[in-house]
Amino acid sequence: MNAQEILSKVDHTLLKQTATWEDIKEICEEAVKYHTATVMIPSCFITKIRENYGGKLKIATVVGFPNGNCNTAAKIAETAQALADGAEEIDMVINIGMLKAGETEYVTEEIRALKRLCGERVLKVIVETCFLSEEEKIAACKCVTEAGADFIKTSTGFGSKGATLEDIKLFKDHIGEGVQMKAAGGIHTREEMVGFIEAGCTRLGASAAVKVLKDEVDK
Numbered sequence: 001m002n003a004q005e006i007l008s009k010v011d012h013t014l015l016k017q018t019a020t021w022e023d024i025k026e027i028c029e030e031a032v033k034y035h036t037a038t039v040m041i042p043s044c045f046i047t048k049i050r051e052n053y054g055g056k057l058k059i060a061t062v063v064g065f066p067n068g069n070c071n072t073a074a075k076i077a078e079t080a081q082a083l084a085d086g087a088e089e090i091d092m093v094i095n096i097g098m099l100k101a102g103e104t105e106y107v108t109e110e111i112r113a114l115k116r117l118c119g120e121r122v123l124k125v126i127v128e129t130c131f132l133s134e135e136e137k138i139a140a141c142k143c144v145t146e147a148g149a150d151f152i153k154t155s156t157g158f159g160s161k162g163a164t165l166e167d168i169k170l171f172k173d174h175i176g177e178g179v180q181m182k183a184a185g186g187i188h189t190r191e192e193m194v195g196f197i198e199a200g201c202t203r204l205g206a207s208a209a210v211k212v213l214k215d216e217v218d219k
Contacts, residue, residue, distance in 0.1 A: 003216040004035065006193050009202060010209040011060055011089075011182075013040040015157070021048065030210045031057045034217060037203060038089055043082045050086040060089035060122075063114065066158035068093030068128070072110045079117050089122040090114065091182075091205075093156060094140065096131050104139055111147035124151035124182055124203070130161035137167065138174050145176035151203060155185030162186025168199045188212070 012031045014023060024045045031039045032053065038060040041049065049059055061082045064075045079090055092114050098106045115123045125147075127140040144152045152171055154163040162185020171181050183196040184205025190212055193204055 001194050001197065003190075003213040006190070006197065006204075007034050007036050007209060007213055007217070009197060009204055010036045010193075011038045011040040011091075011184075011203060011205050012036040012210060013157070013184075013205050013207045015040065015042060015062060015065070019045075021045065024049070025052070027210075028053055028057060030214075034210050034214060036210065040091065040205060043078065043085070043087070046082060046085040046087050058088050059086055060091060061087045062126075062156075063090055063092040064095075065091075065093055065126075066156040068095050068126070069097055072113060075110065076113055076117065079114050083117065083121065087121075089124065090118055091124040091126055091153060093126045093128065094143070096128055099127075099132070099136055099140060099143070104143055107140070108143040108147045111143060111149050115148050115150075122150045124153045125149045126153045126156055126184075128156055128159050129154050129164070129167045130159040134170065137170055141171055141174035141179075145179050149179065151180045151182045153182040153184055153203075153205070155183075155205075157185040157205065157207075159185065163196065165195060165199055168196060168201060172200050 014027045038058040040060045043061040063078045094107050125144045163183035180202045182203040183201045187206040188208050
């Protein structure tokens with residue numbers, strides 16, 4: 001698998017609280033140059049990216065990030081504004097406490113409400129596996145599938161642990177046919193990226209991907 005094939009599956013990510021426009025501009029330039037799947041950025045930068053880069057890259061952003069426990073109305077409003085500003089993909093965080101309490105209908109309906117807003121645009125659902133038992137991860141797979149989301153995603157990158165191959169294997173065994181998988185959090189090497197793709201992930205959240213692979217592309 002060559003470097004460009006890997007980068008085409010990467011959401012080039014910068015979600016640090018301290019990110020400035022200069023920082024965001026740098027990852028946008030890299031996304032254009034190295035043809036990453038998207039730039040994954042805080043929603044306050046969407047309009048400026050659209051104004052400066054037009055259709056040169058695809059914009060993704062996060063909703064209910066990173067904790068997921070704001071109310072559904074807030075997530076709906078956040079999603080609607082992000083889409084209106086020009087986001088083409090939304091990564092939402094589920095209400096982890098509700099899932100752990102067994103309130104799976106709440107979790108499913110919240111995902112469904114956001115997918116209804118997204119329509120044909122991509123909705124990825126972050127379940128934050130580091131906080132879940134195996135039984136809860138399986139329940140999350142069911143919620144994501146029943147709600148009609150496009151992706152299940154392992155992690156925010158702000159939890160206690162990121163993606164693992166074990167979680168991807170579990171997802172693969174329990175998600176519906178139409179659901180894709182995104183691994184995110186703690187992915188730092190070429191070998192890890194390839195490993196997750198070979199395990200079935202069609203998207204990676206990896207802030208380090210361009211740094212790791214650009215020399216290989218530039219040869």
